[in-house]
Amino acid sequence: LTLEVLFVGVSVAAEFAAAGASRGLTIGITAGLGAVLAAGAVLGVTLLGALSGTSLAIVLAFGSAALLYLVTEELLVQAHVVPDTPFTAATFFFGFLALLVIDMLA
Secondary structure, eight states, X not given: OHHHHHHHHHHHHHHHHHTTOOHHHHHHHHHHHHHHHHHHHHHHHHHHTTOOHHHHHHHHXXXXXXXXXXXXXXXXXXXXXXXXXXXXHHHHXXXXXHHHHHHHHO
């Protein structure tokens, strides 16, 4: 994850530099994004640390489904051939969560 965030930071910095932003602004925004990520990690550990096994599994399953949805819908060009509807998004989430629940019960 650290390497991925490093490349995201480099990409953000390159976009700001290409847009003509000052070096200080570019460094500040990239550092701010890193700080927000670190704060989110601490907050997530604090909030999720008190959950039981089943509750934690449900939260992590939803997070996994959200990340898979992001990859499928936002990063793959071929996914935008058919228009996106709320029904298809909900079907994706429910299907993925159902498979995870089946896997947990098996």
